[in-house]
Amino acid sequence: MPRTDSRDDADDESTPPGKVRLDKWLWAARFFKTRALAAEAIDGGKVSVNDERPKRAKLVAAGDEVSVRIGPYQHVVRVRDVSGRRGSASVAQALFEETAASIAARGLVAAQYKNAAMTFAFQEGKPSKKERRAIDRVRRR
Template sequence: MASDEGTVRVDSWIWSVRLTKTRSLAATACRAGHVRVNGERVKAAQALRVGDEVRLRLAGRERIVVVSRLIRKRVGAPIAAECYVDNSPPPPPREEVVQVAVRDRGTGRPTKRDRRDLDRLRGSLEAARRAAEVAESPEH
């Protein structure tokens, strides 16, 4: 299940501790330069040791973990979480899903009710945009 001796490939370890869904995704991230070990860009075959800091940029988020245990095989999430210390910044807040008015093609012009719904949607977006601008202003 786990081995605490020697070294492990960085792509294999990233996949084993469930930072990526597949090992090929981990290898691709290494090739693209999205994986750094102790501040240096690494190739997929780079040897990893206990105490190394791994930075992985994936899906617009940066994960910063310190290796506390080396494993070669993928394990369950609770065991995988014990193999590293997570120093990542908190994930960005999930923005509210913006509703998009969807009309079937060929249904003709919007009805009065459809138009009111669209105006209400656009108005709420404008109000949210104005509130965000006010919150970001240096006066507040």
């Protein structure tokens, strides 16, 4: 039997049509596994909407530009559609369009990480102090 008193339904009644809360959209677009993680990223300054730092209840609509930092990767996407429901990956991909610059930047970061990993030949045992310093220098870049 479906629940009728869920928190999500209460959110849907108060939002205007064509808009949805930012934390809910990030969760529905599968940037984060839970709404709590999405809210934590927003509060931590890892998300911006139209080059402004939003609150988690910020309403997003089609055409907004959302920037999301996940680990070392920066995703810059344009909102195509809004949804408060989490669907399959193909449905989630239809909610946004990533910019070409964002895709290129993420590819560059991935290549840098791959090259950095290939430069170290790990020996058996713990690295020496000199080797640890070299590792730290590469990781700080």
